[in-house]
Amino acid sequence: MxxxxxxxxxxxxxxxxxxxxxxxxxxxxxxxxxxxxxxxxxxxxxxxxxxxxxxxxxxxxxxxxxxxxxxxxxxxxxxxxxxxxxxxxxxxxxxxxxxxxxxxxxxxxxxxxxxxxxxxxxxxxxxxxxxxxNCRFFKGITFTYGHNISVGDNVVVHDDVHLDDRGKLTVGDRVSISDGVHIYSHDHDLVDQTHVDNYHTIVDDDARVTYDAMVRAGCRVGENAVVGARAMVQGDVPAHHIVVGTPAKSVKIKPGWEETAESIDDGRLTHRQSEREIHHEIDNEVEIFDEFQRTLSPPDAPPTTPEAAQDADTPPTSE
Incomplete structure (x- = not known):
């Protein structure tokens, strides 16, 4: 104790x-x-x-x-x-x-x-x-909205954590989220920064996300898993695994859970973001503006519209 x-x-x-x-x-x-x-x-x-x-x-x-x-x-x-x-x-x-x-x-x-x-x-x-x-929320926690967050029992969220629920965020029972963690549920397109995709991000029961780590939108941190300090999770963390690094990779299974946990090759995490995308529509009455006004095409290339940039086969980026 x-x-x-x-x-x-x-x-x-x-x-x-x-x-x-x-x-x-x-x-x-x-x-x-x-x-x-x-x-x-x-x-x-x-x-x-x-x-x-x-x-x-x-x-x-x-x-x-x-x-x-x-x-x-x-x-x-x-x-x-x-x-x-x-x-x-x-x-x-x-x-x-x-x-x-x-x-x-x-x-x-x-x-x-x-x-x-x-x-x-x-x-x-x-x-x-x-x-x-019996949840414990410490000082300096921020949200996008708050109303897209679901939290279980006996959860602790420490100082200066950002819980992004622009998409949807689900946190299970007895989860521990350490100081400075950022958990995202939205990504920006690489070419057109104004284009945003929203996702469902999940942290399962008994998981720990430790100091200054980042969980990318649409990822799942499995039951009883541990995300190491300053790790950047860009795929699903299997239950009972310990992941570290940038990008995060599994380095071991928690002692005693070796027979229960699934094995993964080379410690690489599987990317399942597309399975958790949340489709949204924007009201036609909303006046939308592009605060950046960036050029979306390289020099001498055919003009690229924002719609074409959104369809490009490029991975989005977390904010």
């Missing part, structure tokens, strides 16, 4: 429980989510007096006004808000919840582990498509 039980003093624990329960009830009730998030953030940042003065029409400095407006997620934008293929209806609420998650992490309370883990578990229950029990 590597951990010991630690608890807050009774009075502090009671305060934490009351606060989290009150936010949970409000998010579950009929109140507008945007208003709930605004109200909670105003109090978390200790800005109630200034906020009410501003709401009452009193003069505030331009900087103060921007700060107070920023508690309301309706006055903000996130990077994922610009993605043309996003589900507008689902994103409307998940944006507000994601803003509360991100801004909570900017408060001093985010470093109070006993409080912060309970608060993020409660938020995950509302934000994710599914979230199991």
């Amino acid at each position: 590597t951990k010991r039980h630690v608890s807050l003093p009774a009075a502090a624990a009671d305060g934490v429980d009351r606060f989290i329960e009150s936010v949970d009830e409000r998010l579950s009730g009929p109140e507008d989510t945007c208003e709930v998030v605004t109200d909670v953030l105003v109090d978390l940042f200790g800005d109630r007096e200034a906020y009410e003065a501003w709401q009452a029409g009193e003069d505030v400095s331009p900087a103060t006004r921007v700060r107070l407006q920023g508690y309301d997620p309706c006055n903000t934008t996130l990077e994922s808000e610009y993605y043309a293929e996003k589900d507008e209806d689902r994103f409307e609420e998940s944006k507000h919840l994601q803003w509360l998650w991100r801004q909570f992490d900017a408060t001093p309370m985010a470093d109070n582990v006993a409080f912060a883990l309970q608060f993020r578990q409660m938020l995950a229950n509302h934000l994710f498509d599914e979230c199991g029990d």
